[in-house]
Amino acid sequence: MDFQSCFPIWDKLNTDQQNRILGSLVSPHVKKGTVLHNGSMDCTGLLLIKSGQLRVYILSEEGREITLYRLFDIDMCLFSASCMLRSIQFDVTIAAEKDTEFWVVPAEVYKGITEESAPAANYTNELMASRFSDVMWLMEQIMWKSLDRRVASFLLEEASIEGTGKLKITHETIANHLGSHREVITRMLRYFQNEGMVRLSRGVIEITDTDKLEELSAS
Amino acid sequence: MDFQSCFPIWDKLNTDQQNRILGSLVSPHVKKGTVLHNGSMDCTGLLLIKSGQLRVYILSEEGREITLYRLFDIDMCLFSASCMLRSIQFDVTIAAEKDTEFWVVPAEVYKGITEESAPAANYTNELMASRFSDVMWLMEQIMWKSLDRRVASFLLEEASIEGTGKLKITHETIANHLGSHREVITRMLRYFQNEGMVRLSRGVIEITDTDKLEELSAS
Numbered sequence: 001m002d003f004q005s006c007f008p009i010w011d012k013l014n015t016d017q018q019n020r021i022l023g024s025l026v027s028p029h030v031k032k033g034t035v036l037h038n039g040s041m042d043c044t045g046l047l048l049i050k051s052g053q054l055r056v057y058i059l060s061e062e063g064r065e066i067t068l069y070r071l072f073d074i075d076m077c078l079f080s081a082s083c084m085l086r087s088i089q090f091d092v093t094i095a096a097e098k099d100t101e102f103w104v105v106p107a108e109v110y111k112g113i114t115e116e117s118a119p120a121a122n123y124t125n126e127l128m129a130s131r132f133s134d135v136m137w138l139m140e141q142i143m144w145k146s147l148d149r150r151v152a153s154f155l156l157e158e159a160s161i162e163g164t165g166k167l168k169i170t171h172e173t174i175a176n177h178l179g180s181h182r183e184v185i186t187r188m189l190r191y192f193q194n195e196g197m198v199r200l201s202r203g204v205i206e207i208t209d210t211d212k213l214e215e216l217s218a219s
Numbered sequence: 220m221d222f223q224s225c226f227p228i229w230d231k232l233n234t235d236q237q238n239r240i241l242g243s244l245v246s247p248h249v250k251k252g253t254v255l256h257n258g259s260m261d262c263t264g265l266l267l268i269k270s271g272q273l274r275v276y277i278l279s280e281e282g283r284e285i286t287l288y289r290l291f292d293i294d295m296c297l298f299s300a301s302c303m304l305r306s307i308q309f310d311v312t313i314a315a316e317k318d319t320e321f322w323v324v325p326a327e328v329y330k331g332i333t334e335e336s337a338p339a340a341n342y343t344n345e346l347m348a349s350r351f352s353d354v355m356w357l358m359e360q361i362m363w364k365s366l367d368r369r370v371a372s373f374l375l376e377e378a379s380i381e382g383t384g385k386l387k388i389t390h391e392t393i394a395n396h397l398g399s400h401r402e403v404i405t406r407m408l409r410y411f412q413n414e415g416m417v418r419l420s421r422g423v424i425e426i427t428d429t430d431k432l433e434e435l436s437a438s
Binding site: 064066114117122126133143179 | 277280283285333340341344350352
């Protein structure tokens with residue numbers, strides 16, 4: 001697997017642009033938990049994930065968090081290059097949720113290429129539109145969907161990502177994904193347990209009735 | 220005032236592109252209350268507002284609303300051309316809050332130009348980044364700010380737009396801007412009245428203590 005075959009607009013760049021990317025490309029590994037981007041302080045560049053998992057979230061002044069979206073293999077991470085987009089006036093944090101390997105096209109290299117290449121600029125546009133759609137989906141969840149349904153959806157999504165119904169996740173972590181408080185999540189999970197949808201034990205939430213959880217999530 | 224002088228990247232387009240815009244440009248007037256764009260059903264094009272005021276909002280299945288942002292003189296409206304952005308997977312409604320005059324560059328004309336012009340594609344990018352920032356601001360308000368502070372901010376914003384502290388606005392309309400319910404807004408406004416910040420009368424909310432309202436809004 002090489003960068004060229006994973007970068008969707010590679011063939012639309014000219015040789016000079018391709019060489020500028022290849023000449024500046026770096027390919028770091030980071031451990032689970034590493035913060036890759038922290039608001040406006042960083043501007044690493046455009047990331048292309050080889051393998052692993054990133055979480056993009058916002059932080060309140062009081063330290064509360066909410067997950068905007070997650071990125072997986074072959075996904076592009078645009079906001080790690082947010083400095084190249086003058087009109088982006090918000091800060092996100094990007095952290096590795098698993099050990100992650102990725103390529104980085106430095107921000108100034110990618111900026112230079114988008115300034116001269118309509119395909120690159122339009123590709124950036126499509127990336128931003130995708131993330132914008134993720135955030136609008138989240139906004140609709142928050143506005144119109146009650147927390148029980150959001151917790152149900154989160155558990156199902158997590159089970160699908162991990163490929164198991166036995167989730168090693170703390171109530172605090174769920175609260176940080178959903179912009180809620182640990183106590184509220186604990187209460188909700190106990191209610192789910194009473195309803196037979198999950199079984200709670202130390203550090204593990206086991207899904208015991210996927211159908212019922214799906215029904216709640218879709219209601 | 221002509222389109223050329225209001226469209227920021229006019230000088231970066233070539234003569235052919237400029238002629239395609241001028242040859243397809245239309246300039247409608249709409250009355251207050253007109254719905255200009257209704258989810259994925261419409262794809263008018265890129266709008267440039269000559270004068271007036273547009274409101275961009277989302278609607279829940281139950282008919283609840285929340286305002287994403289508003290557009291004023293010389294603002295560009297991109298989501299009225301959302302069909303040209305493949306990766307935009309959400310629907311917004313755009314309505315005139317005042318009698319509004321604007322230019323329309325048809326979506327297929329603007330799409331054709333962004334495909335060949337890096338400056339046009341980058342400009343579209345900046346527009347999207349601005350609206351994305353508006354929505355992220357709103358998301359942070361909803362997540363971290365209590366409703367009393369959001370109502371205070373809304374009244375101050377409204378007074379600034381209208382140039383008067385005597386606001387002719389219903390409690391239902393405020394609820395629709397903030398994604399809340401009429402009863403909740405009425406209760407909040409009565410609390411504001413008890414605190415001496417506003418005076419309520421039939422169809423009018425009068426701001427009586429701007430400082431106190433500003434203090435609450437910023438808290």
